[in-house]
Amino acid sequence: MDDVPATDAAQAALPPAPGADRYRSLDFADTAATLPAGQSYDLLAAPESAMRWLAAHELTAPDVRLYEVCARRMRTLRAHVRALFAARVDGTTPPEESLRAVNEALTAVPTAPLLAWDGAQGPRRIHAHPTDRAVDHALATLAADAADLLTGPDAGILAACGSPPCDRFLLRTHGRRHWCSTRCGDRARAARAYARRSGTPS
Incomplete structure (x- = not known):
């Protein structure tokens, strides 16, 4: 299978699938796809394209720099989310390692807003997003979104x-x-239509 070069992946990509506007994890799962004629694309293939995807989905600030290790972590979680989605669609049991990976992403960062206190504003709740943990927060958000989709009404x-x-x-x-x-x-x-005309199975 021939991969579309990372620089051309966004142009080759299909438009978001139905439901991607409601679940970022669905759009995340679809950042790689197989196309006709042995073609494919991967919007997370390079750190730069992975960074653009995260920023476009408001999961990191546009100026956060990603490295290959971060993009690889995103691709790994995507594979596990896809495995869980496939199991749900097929009515099968998902791989234990995929459940473990999503749960590890869910628990890697605090999910509740932290308590902060300063002289000007006093006590308040904040979501801490230190730059060095930006990818952890993004993956936790995507894992939570996937869990919500898999267990919710949709x-x-x-x-x-x-x-x-x-x-x-x-x-x-x-x-x-x-x-x-x-x-x-x-x-x-x-x-x-071709199968009907030719009498072959579609």
Whole structure:
């Protein structure tokens, strides 16, 4: 499979799948995708593109610099989130290591706002985001979002794109439709029409 170069990945990427506006973890899972003709893209392939994705989703400040180790941690958590989503869609038991990885991300940072106190403002609650722990906070937020999706009312409409070879996830919006984009829906309809004309299975 040929990967799209990191500099071109954003241009090659499909638009956000249905539900990505409600769950950042869904968009996170879909930052890598398989496309027709053996192509693929990965929006977290390089530290610069991973940093842009985090900033665009308000998970870090735009000036936070990421290193390869940080981008690798993001890709690792993404693989585990995808494994949990796939297990939920397929009705199977997820890998224990994926549950462990998401739980470790959830507990790596304080989830409750901390108590701060200064002379000008007195006591207040703050979310601490030291620069050296920015990725920890981002991953914890994404892990919590994934857990909310998997255990909440939308878990039953989590689906995998039904247009091979696409392997993105989405929330079904109407009836049985489960395509992540217009492009995938058009491809699926064209494949069915061709199968009807040629008498071959779609």
